Amino acid sequence: MSRQTDPARSHWAWGRADKLPDRAGRIALGKQLSALFGVEANAHRDPVPLDAVRLRPSRIAPPPAGLAEGWVSAEHADRVTHTWGRSYPDQLRGFAGDFGPAPDLVARPATDAQLTQLFEWAAGHDVALVPYGGGTSVVGGVTYAGARPWVSLDLERFDAALEVDPVSRLARLQAGMTGPALEAALAPHDLTLRHFPQSFEFSTLGGWIATRAGGHFATVYTHIDDMVAGVRMLTPGAGLFETRALPGSGAGPSPDRLVLGSEGTLGIITDAWMRVRPRPRWRAKAALHFDRFDDAVAATRALAQSGLHPTNCRLLDKREAMLNMVGTRHVLLVAFESADHPLDAPIARAVAIGIEHGGRCPKGPRLSDSHSAAADAPAGAGGLWKSAFIDAPYLQSSLITLGIVADTFETACSWAAFPTLHRAVKDAVFTAAEQGSRGVRGHLGCRFTHVYPDGPAPYYTFIVPSTPGAELEDWARIKHAASDAILTHCGTITHHHAVGRVHRPWAERQRPAAFGAVLAAARRVLDPAGILNPGALLAEGS
């Protein structure tokens, strides 16, 4: 059984089917949201089951080699589960049983030779190939809706840890490994990658590299970019694109940085040399509470500019704190971790910075050492929040059953730009929500997922009641308004969700036209037939 057709996985919603609430649970959820934010449910619906989904017939015969060797499939469950990612529109349509753009085939190659066969066959038959890791894209990264037949290229068989170098703390890992799989492979070496995007359970190393995923560390080493020492990508047009595993280099523009963020449009990432580390032994954390959001932002900025480099430095505004059950004030969660030394000094200074800026730390800092009993102390706010963090996407899926539109979007901007950007985003979202089918603002929360000396990465969640049939339009109005506000006010269209097809119009506005032309030229070299993920990152045919 393959990863995606495992019946434990929902064919339309986030993650595991058994983690979605049943009808009674959904009614209770509706009541909670109504009480918290005045967001009223407007429906109680069930998804169209997998077996009842109707697909267009597959338009192409599989490549002979793949067919003979059993790594290409046209089966119903394969095609359904590889149709959509997990953006709001993807889930909404999947929930309704709409799998219109289903792939004609699903391929699961396991070797370079099979990838090369697929490239040649696809180029010869004018077929698009769309790389598929965990299928968790929230930006339309894994669905092709153009005119050509297409194959979902699932990398799940590239699933081995090839080499581990404990001296240099490097591991060569194949691209199809999920977060849990690669952590399990590193554990016997007492090593960990510690890259925990919200999609950690399902998404893959190759997907993280292709989309420049953001992870666990809130400062310094934030993006997967920082953990890639070398990368290996197979291209249709120029063969192998393999870089040396190097701690640093100044030999011209970085080849790794062209692969990072290429979103499957330049080649198929097969594996990478990743920087890993020992599990932390010492931990220290604190939750700082603020009455005023501006004070909380100032404290976060001071901490980001302090050079303390906290592992975690996440600010939740009070609405986000309520949604995540960590209180009713603005909360700054700070944490340090180390495998080498105790953390008394940095956590004390971090708390002092918070207090200097008007914060309170009612519980004081909490320190633990996993070699002593203190590690068994109950988890604080950070722990609670962490499980809410990993499970948050299930909320979005559940709300679809209630006719409520919920989504997240994120950016990064300078500290100086943030106040204006934040106001503009709030205005844009509220105005767009009020123009929607129910005419109410709903909920909008903000947190900082990552912070830098020069600015934060604000992350927004909106929850707005809608009307059956109007959800897509209600969502699109808000999404467009928010994206426009971000671009107008000096943000990036995405700090770590990637571009895909959803963000492409704004990414095209953001990037220099000259750089867009370079990317298109790179594509002509590496993928001259334009078979790889057309329409993601770059317009099809560009």
Add this chain to the structure above:
Amino acid sequence: MSRQTDPARSHWAWGRADKLPDRAGRIALGKQLSALFGVEANAHRDPVPLDAVRLRPSRIAPPPAGLAEGWVSAEHADRVTHTWGRSYPDQLRGFAGDFGPAPDLVARPATDAQLTQLFEWAAGHDVALVPYGGGTSVVGGVTYAGARPWVSLDLERFDAALEVDPVSRLARLQAGMTGPALEAALAPHDLTLRHFPQSFEFSTLGGWIATRAGGHFATVYTHIDDMVAGVRMLTPGAGLFETRALPGSGAGPSPDRLVLGSEGTLGIITDAWMRVRPRPRWRAKAALHFDRFDDAVAATRALAQSGLHPTNCRLLDKREAMLNMVGTRHVLLVAFESADHPLDAPIARAVAIGIEHGGRCPKGPRLSDSHSAAADAPAGAGGLWKSAFIDAPYLQSSLITLGIVADTFETACSWAAFPTLHRAVKDAVFTAAEQGSRGVRGHLGCRFTHVYPDGPAPYYTFIVPSTPGAELEDWARIKHAASDAILTHCGTITHHHAVGRVHRPWAERQRPAAFGAVLAAARRVLDPAGILNPGALLAEGS
């Protein structure tokens, strides 16, 4: 008077003419080297003076606009001072009065409009344009020796600090500013870039970005790459290439990373938004001594992997320590600095790590707080070494007068690869030196200039006696052997010296051929006439 024709600057040697020793000083230097390393001088020569240099006539008429407005020159002093960089061969030839490939003209545009005029004129007349910052390239980055006429494009008039954002700690600085100039512009804001490459006094921001310069910080923020928030480059083929100043982004491959390391082949960098910081208040440092090099390496690795992120973490082997007058043992210099907090805890842990690995810290850690009297304490080994560091290039120039070949080369590799690479480099250099005109090994020292969790950046200095007339051949044999050893043993051909023309053959071996093809395609988009710095980074016509 322009920067390069300032008579205080030597026309052939590193830096300021008055810092080069006179005849008596050179004789004393020769005796010192003989006593220290058994390297014997074989000549006592004086350079050919600027006025005695004979140049080929300029082969082209200046562009009319530049001529009329006075920003293009064909004057003797301009052409001589813009002929060479400061590689060993460059200095050797300049010393001998050989300025064979002198530029036909020197241009000093001050505006985008003048740059565009220059682009159009050069493309129309098949003239090469070679960007020139401080002229400190040690890899043949500023000299064109091909068939076309060429213009040295000096950016010295792009010399303004355009904007400062103290909240976000960002400054928009023009590319032609030297290290001291930009620090002087930031000082009134109590800010600093703190990027101190060895060439700091003369080299420019644009040069640092174009060559991915390495700076002051030995961990975390090592390359100028890490300090660029956004960059602005003017291209002949696609106009302006300007990125947003962002603390982080995941919107496709990073456009900044194509500019970083482009070595003037894709466009002219006009300015950049740089991440700056307050001057440090607290400082802590320690010098750890080791009898065994392997122990010193192990200590350095442990420190690099500790997560302490020292500002400085430089290992000098005992020969390097002797050359830099910091002792006769292997020395690990560790330092922390902060504008936010005292550094007792991290320096204590760093010293403990050194001692755990067999080191001694005879003087203990030294702490200072610039708000207290302790800051007036005399500088320790680090201070002495720092001035030796900045002045080291003068030694190379001085040795040319004595007929001694001296040069540095550097790389980065994984910790696991280092022992084998180090042995291979030593063997290669010693063998090549013994095959030279004097048949002796001379001196070879090694230091780590930067360290990462996955590996060090080893930096080698060799000093080998030669024979007048044979120096270039002696140098080339050693340089080639060392470069081959680095490439064979998993290093990078350069961690921060750049590619230029000297390293190009090895950079071509190092980078994926597919990436070389992408760079060439990028060049066809951004510089379709191939007028910018032909032969640097990429082969001319590729």
